[in-house]
Amino acid sequence: MFRTHRDRGMDTTTIFDVPVNYVLGRCSFGDFDDEDEPTATTLSVLNVSYVVKEWVGPWWRGACFRSIRHKIVVRDVCLHAKAGQLTAILGNSGSGKTTLLDIISGRVNGRVTGKVYYNNIECTPDIINQYTSYVMQADRLLPNLTVRETLTYSARLRLPGNLNAFDIEDKVNRVIIEMGLKHVADTRIGGTIRRGISGGERRRVTIAIQLLQNPKILLLDEPTSGLDSFTARYLISNLADMAHNGKIVILTIHQPRSDLFKMFDQVGILSGGQMVYFGASDYMLRYFSDQEYPCPQFANPLDYFVGLASIDRRNTECQEETAERVNKLVKNYASSDTYKETVFRIIEDTMKPSTRWQLLTARFTTVRRNQPSFFRALFTLLSRMTVHILRDRPSYMSRLLLLSLFVPFICVFLGHLKQTQSSVQDRIGLMYQSSQVPPYVSVLNAVALFPPLRDLYYREYRDGLYSTFTFLIAYCMHTLPFTLISSSIFSSVVYWVTGLNPTTSGFLIYSAVVFFLNFWGEMVTIVIMAIFLNPAIANSTSALIASASGLMASGFLRNLQDMIPVFQWFAWGNIFKYAGEILVANEFHNLALTCTQNDTTCLPNGNFYLDLFYPDAVDNMRRNFWAIGTMVIATILISVGAFRIKGVPNLH
Structure with a gap:
């Protein structure tokens, strides 16, 4: 009873006995007249x-x-x-x-x-x-953007890449007028804490986003x-x-x-x-x-x-x-x-015969869509994320200063380190805190700030606007400046106030390790948040992973050689092993230590300590930095894979 076009003898590779490749070579989709398109869409x-x-x-x-x-x-x-x-x-x-x-x-x-x-x-x-x-x-909108900004960023992602800024602005203005949003066009969307537009206006903004592409069919749940x-x-x-x-x-x-x-x-x-x-x-x-x-x-x-x-x-x-x-x-x-x-x-x-417009539509839809380029999507996402966080003072202040809140506790607790035998334990404690605090703070930041961006990504990925890789690369670029600034503030105060190795190279090495650990902790949290939608579960899981990894692989609390073989093997694939070796090599290499008569065990210098517990740490400095960088990049790639494997929930 039901037959396809091929069943009726129609060859869909030709249009009026002319090969499709020839037609595409002679004209573009814009060359067809209006009568080519069906008058009644069904x-x-x-x-x-x-x-x-x-x-x-x-x-x-x-x-x-x-x-x-x-x-x-x-x-x-x-x-x-x-x-x-x-x-x-x-x-x-x-x-x-x-x-x-x-x-x-x-x-x-x-x-x-x-x-x-x-x-x-x-x-x-x-x-x-x-x-x-x-x-x-459900409306998934960023609360700190205005209605016009929300539609403009969406237009950059949805409309053809060959449109300029003037065309996009004109399209946005027309959709704003069509949906009756002109009176709130420059008002923030708002959220649960800071009020913005009303619920009905939020619904109309969500619909307006979908109207930017002028769809033939509009589905609303x-x-x-x-x-x-x-x-x-x-x-x-x-x-x-x-x-x-x-x-x-x-x-x-x-x-x-x-x-x-x-x-x-x-x-x-x-x-x-x-x-x-x-x-x-x-x-x-x-x-x-x-x-x-x-x-x-x-x-x-x-x-x-x-x-x-x-x-x-x-x-x-x-x-x-x-x-x-x-x-x-x-x-x-x-x-x-x-x-x-x-x-x-x-x-x-x-059962109607297919027109040439319909045949080309069926076979070459992806060509006609002309999506924005990778770089346009990337920088649109980056710009939107940045504007969103800079509109919220608590959010970007948390990004910049939350790590620094640990500085007074560390400095008051340790003070200025001396070069006595007892200072060895103090230095190890400081190295442990320097490796544990940055990833833990990044977990807190990611859990608080990433979920709205993730939910918006789910919606836009469903619409085919950009890939998971594009989204996560944009997020990494968005977090890098904040991570760099917060790590620099933390390192500058802790390093010079506590009196660690007083050299510029030593400070730069210490700062680089803090930065990598801070950034790595955020990426690990992103991986976990790809698996768990609940932020509380993601917070607990990410913090547990960071803490357990630091305990088992850093060597600060227990010598790695004394651990069971499973933990020793685990340490080779853990960032804390390499970060710990860099920190102790940077601090103890050529460190002069004084001995007194009351010292039962005397370490003449820091090199002696390294030979006992971290042999070859100085020689492996370059290798360890390469290992840290590789693990950070691997974590980013794992986050991409986690989002792809886990899939995209509908979030109705």
Whole structure:
């Protein structure tokens, strides 16, 4: 019954008997006239089902002792929408509304059967990214940026790379006016502590970001969630205007007001992943009346029919009764003329001959998109991160001075070191603190400041704006100046006040080690935050890793040669081993020590101490620096791999 273009004898590698390569060589995508593009944009969802795997039983049994259950989240859903229509998908919690949008946008990880068509071309990830924008339920915006800055940075990432600053500014201004944000254009987004724009305005900013690319299809997941009735009506009115101006707008909603009913052109009601009704909104009352479920007078039709298609799980009797009613509604809809009409429209659209514009769209979407270059994306992210933190005084002061808060404690506790035998222990204690404090402080900074950037990355990565590598390189470049300044302040005070090796080269070596450890600690935290979304868990795990590594590998608390073999092997792959050797070699090499009659054990100089506990540390100085640098770079690469392996959560 359903045939592809190849089944009908059409060769998709030629356009009107002319090879595609020849066409691309003779003209660009901009050379086609408007009549080449279909006049009526359509989106068709045909018999789509979605199945996920679930582990049965408690997690501690492990994969080998738990069975796998296949859960059907969406079953045989058909949907047809065209430009000029506002379509609302309704249903109670867990009915499959968000999953249906995820399927259309290609953001699911389970097994999908059925087809999704854009016009009469089967959707691919490239086509979805090119023509569809998805507004998720939660707003993920940086609180310290203004509305205009938020949209400008997004435009630099989303719009073609050949657009100049004037074109981007013009596009941003038009979207601001379209979404009614002109009066708050230069107001900060705001957050939980510092108030900014209202919740409804934040929703409109999130939608405006997706409108920058002028998508053909706009998907919105619960756009009215958390909004008051007036703001919700205003927002739906904006979406209706967009739809009637030529876009396909599909939204999910679970608590619709009665006055929103007339704004919807089409309504779909889901229950347990199955469609109970999909069709024109003005026909819905008649349809359910024919099914012997008339809407009571003065009742909200949307609320009433969503309740009618819900299962009451308060007790077994209610559950069985409502489940039987829902099954009846599903069967009646599957055999109704409304369902047959929807399927007929889908078949009619998908069986149309493909135009040359559609064929080129299907095969060369990535060429047409013309994404910004790597460097433009990199410096846009870097600029946005920097502006965001500099707008928040506590954040950048923490970046610069948190490490320095440990300086008074170290200086008061140790004072100015002498060159006696007892000063050997004091110097070792100072080396231990110098290696442990910088990574611990960087853990605190990263846990406090990285999560908003990470959540925004998840959203923009889903939209295909830039890669994980680009994001993390931008973050490294963003943190480097702050790490360098804070490490320099810490090193300058601690080194000269405590009276360590009074040479310029010795100070530079000490400062370099503190800097590398500070930066490494932040990168380790980023790796952990790629694995754990919860900042508290990431904080505890990162601090544990840094502390345990320093205890086992530095050699300051216990000689490495006296540890069990496993810890000795572990130390060779640990940054603290090489950092510790550099610090002690830098301080004890040629250090003069005095002996008195009360000294039971006398070390004539620092070289004697090095020979006993850190042999070859001086000779291995260059090697150790290379090892530290390599481990820092390796940690950055591991963070990239951790984000890629862990994947991108939807964060609805």
